[in-house]
Amino acid sequence: MQLIITPKGQVRCIYAEAIDLTTIxxxxxxxxxxxxxxxxxxxxxxxxxxxGPRLGPFTQRSAALQSEVDWLERHWISPSC
Structure with a gap:
């Protein structure tokens, strides 16, 4: 799980339950x-x-979900964003 901390002290991530984010x-x-x-x-x-854009169509939901995560990691969660 990637956590990005902005210069204003905000934490941005793709939500998962890997860690308890309320501790932050x-x-x-x-x-x-x-x-x-x-x-x-x-x-x-x-x-x-x-x-962001619209992606697809995908024949499998799992492929759509992976595409969603890939795009978010490259364009939204990346430290350069």
Missing amino acids: GRMSISRGSFVEPNADGQWNVDLSPVQ
């Missing part, structure tokens, strides 16, 4: 994306909550 301080959790099926039974990733 007060939390504010917000959605980074939506992974939902389309009318054809394929999966789309909508990263608009973090000003």
